[in-house]
Amino acid sequence: MADIIVPELAESITEGTIAQWLKQPGDTVEKGEFIVELETDKVNVEVISEEAGVVSELLAAEGDTVLVGQVIAVVGASSGSTASAPAAQAEAKEEVKAPEAPKAAPVVQETATEQDRTIASPAARKLAREKGINLSDISPVDPMGRVRVQDVSAHGSAPTPAKAAPAPAASAPKEDDGRTTREKMSRRRQTIASRLLEVRQSTAMLTTFNEIDMTNVMALRSRKKDQFFEQNDVRLGFMSFFTKAVVAALKKYPYVNAQIDGTDIVKNNFYDIGIAVSTEGGLVVPIVRDADRKNFAEIEANIGELAKKARDNKLALSDMSGGSFTITNGGVFGSLLSTPILNGTQVGILGMHTIQKRPIAVGNEVEIRPMMYVALSYDHRVIDGKDSVGFLKTVKELLENPEDLLLNS
Structure with a gap:
């Protein structure tokens, strides 16, 4: 096992933003291969893996702010079961915290085909599991088809047919009506x-x-x-x-x-x-x-x-x-x-x-x-x-x- 740590960037830079994960859980990575791109207030920096193996876990999502020295990913030894390790760890943690059966949210399992077809950030996948949402049912805003946390949140908060949503006030247009577009400022x-x-x-x-x-x-x-x-x-x-x-x-x-x-x-x-x-x-x-x-x-x-x-x-x-x-x-x-x-x-x-x-x-x-x-x-x-x-x-x-x-x- 090897931790991927945010390296020392410069004397005046203490943090950065995850711009893009170049590897996903289950992907093979070679020693010295780039695994993530960090955006700082001055330049973008690509971080390498110090060990060869398989990415077992991503501990930060794209867009997250991370500090120098922070562990942001884990690379483990190659194994056929590595790709499912994050999900198994998450389920184990949920069982420890809440042993009683959940009251509502239906469990939606994605097939291997759906997992391969749907591109999503680690945080989006986690939130979808928690809400019992199938990623393939979500319509992402990203033109490249990548599902992000806001897409899952918007899908989960959509009104159901049985209960009509209240009409929005004319003076406060909603973002999803096409009249406005919100995007996070880059670092x-x-x-x-x-x-x-x-x-x-x-x-x-x-x-x-x-x-x-x-x-x-x-x-x-x-x-x-x-x-x-x-x-x-x-x-x-x-x-x-x-x-x-x-x-x-x-x-x-x-x-x-x-x-x-x-x-x-x-x-x-x-x-x-x-x-x-x-x-x-x-x-x-x-x-x-x-x-x-x-x-x-x-x-x-x-x-x-x-x-x-x-x-x-x-x-x-x-x-x-x-x-x-x-x-x-x-x-x-x-x-x-x-x-x-x-x-x-x-x-x-x-x-x-x-x-x-x-x-x-x-x-x-x-x-x-x-x-x-x-x-x-x-x-x-x-x-x-x-x-x-x-x-x-x-x-x-x-x-x-x-x-x-x-x-x-």
Whole structure:
């Protein structure tokens, strides 16, 4: 017998959520094979079995919160009777607790064929046994056909033909009438929500705006992109320009690259720039380490690698820990203007937006130029208006004169 235990995840992570069981009771598992996927507030982690054998029991259901060090499953030696062990153990426990015969619920036994055909979570199977419900009679909400606890509860609470259910009030529509859909927030979404709320409540956050004429940087990129790709095997995008401009501005305004620790201001002498990436599970911010020491090609390659890992849900905790400043690009979704929220303990975040052609006064003439609004949200407890405006103005000037940016990098 071997216990499957929630492993140490990271110093700041003490719990996770069962995202998906990769093995079910009765399944054979090899040593080192993945058995469960855990979702934390930062990354998903797959846990392996330390022993070969057969899964005899799952002690937590999908969606349950589990703590580091908690036993969540048991792997036993291979046996023909292993698959029925959980049910037998459950029946034995019920006999000890309540030796007298039950008063009502009819006993419904599933045939082996029904058990094979019905996909259900361990908690759903247990609840169905307790309520005397045949899993094959339940219509799950899950489009993949997996029966969950809420499906069993809804089936068990449905009104019987002999006793009509009272009509619901018009002002309180029921979820099962199709007008609303309820879903549990993922652990990552819960963490994002709580941290954003905490930032709003614990910082003196303000936002200042400017606009950048992207004519010169777009022209430079257009001239150099083919040569850049041939030499570096990576495409030249806008993010490397913005990252380099941000690093140069941070060096000029070091308080924007700081954080608060109690009553101290800690100025960072490194430039680990977070690049916000949107994934199906929510926003993540992997870090481009030592961006001041990387050239354009290295930054583009690093960003591309991190973005791919984010989309494939392969980011490690080390990819996202730390960071001294963050860049977020709402322009990829068409956002014209926004006020980004600070990331964790950082005191500054730069928001990029979509490039839009607009009439602009150039000298005494009006010209159509590709313009981008940029926003700097900052913690006013650390950064004064002079530094915030100066920082954003420096970013603007460098991007409008990209040759200067190349020299400064």
